[in-house]
């Protein structure tokens with residue numbers, strides 16, 4: 001199922017719950033602006049390569065648009081559109097004063113040297129600099145990009161507009177990044193899980209976990225759930241997967257992955273096929289890699305009783321129906337992985353004020369946001385007698401709709 005179709009089906013379900021008219025529905029599903037640019041890169045060997053870059057700005061009713069920039073071979077307009085709209089709903093679920101956007105370059109960063117990545121990033125920034133900005137649209141890292149990518153964007157953007165650390169978030173701390181941002185999405189997942197489990201009378205240490213993806217989100221989730229007493233029994237990345245029913249030694253696995261750039265070959269567990277991760281025997285499944293992995297084909301294989309969506313749109317609506325029938329609880333992406341954008345918001349606030357917080361304050365404020373959002377989400381689910389995904393969309397939709405109406409036509 002196409003990412004936009006999946007997102008629009010979730011939106012339509014919530015629209016019926018909230019009761020919005022067709023004109024408002026069309027307004028809220030149509031992107032504010034779609035940008036597509038050609039990027040020509042001189043490779044290190046002197047040859048020329050051409051790439052396409054995208055930025056979709058979905059909605060700005062509640063504030064500047066906000067969302068990641070992804071470097072991945074599968075970046076394409078449909079998915080960028082869907083991810084941009086998910087950012088509008090995500091920032092609304094956690095009640096940040098932002099709209100949603102998303103962007104990316106269709107490329108394989110692992111095939112590019114650091115110098116090539118820098119040239120490509122600078123060129124992308126040159127081509128979109130007049131459409132982004134601290135009060136307009138604020139990119140952040142996503143798959144295949146990181147704090148270094150954001151540093152290059154700040155530097156290039158600042159050549160046109162003067163020193164502007166607030167143009168992106170997820171920057172290195174030396175350039176105005178926030179303490180705690182690197183861990184924020186994984187930490188937000190932990191706080192979200194604590195809230196949901198507590199309502200079910202359970203805690204993190206009661207469960208076993210399998211994690212798909214061992215990049216920023218997956219590796220931080222692994223480390224933080226492990227520290228909180230959770231037993232991580234399987235982990236995968238694009239190159240390999242490893243399992244240990246007695247629990248993986250996560251600090252050792254992290255050290256291995258830093259040294260070998262993959263979890264493949266880790267001696268503290270047994271190798272398994274990458275595509276077997278979703279069906280691993282565990283209590284809690286954390287998809288933290290690509291979107292669209294939990295489908296009507298893979299949903300019946302899942303053995304977990306909880307799914308915490310670290311990735312964006314890992315499950316499509318057909319899968320949701322199967323998971324609901326099977327009684328599997330899903331903490332939806334637009335709530336569960338909102339820790340990243342929440343600490344990005346804190347970073348932006350610190351950039352504007354030029355007043356920097358210590359990490360304990362960042363983590364405390366993040367916990368407060370995830371707890372307050374959980375209460376609003378759970379109350380919405382009770383009010384509409386619906387699952388958490390429908391409730392998250394309904395909560396977001398009602399907030400965006402009311403801002404849109406207040407601003408007038």
Ligand code: NAD
Nearest residue numbers: 143144185213214215216217237238288289311312337340
């Ligand atoms: P990343 O590039 O740091 O890591 C991605 C990981 O997924 C890598 O370990 C990679 O090897 C793995 N992977 C890729 N294809 C795979 C496959 N087929 N099977 C198993 N593993 C595979 O990216 P990230 O920042 O950790 O983002 C992961 C997901 O979380 C994305 O969907 C992203 O949109 C979402 N997300 C990220 C943030 C953030 O703050 N970084 C915030 C919210 C949501």
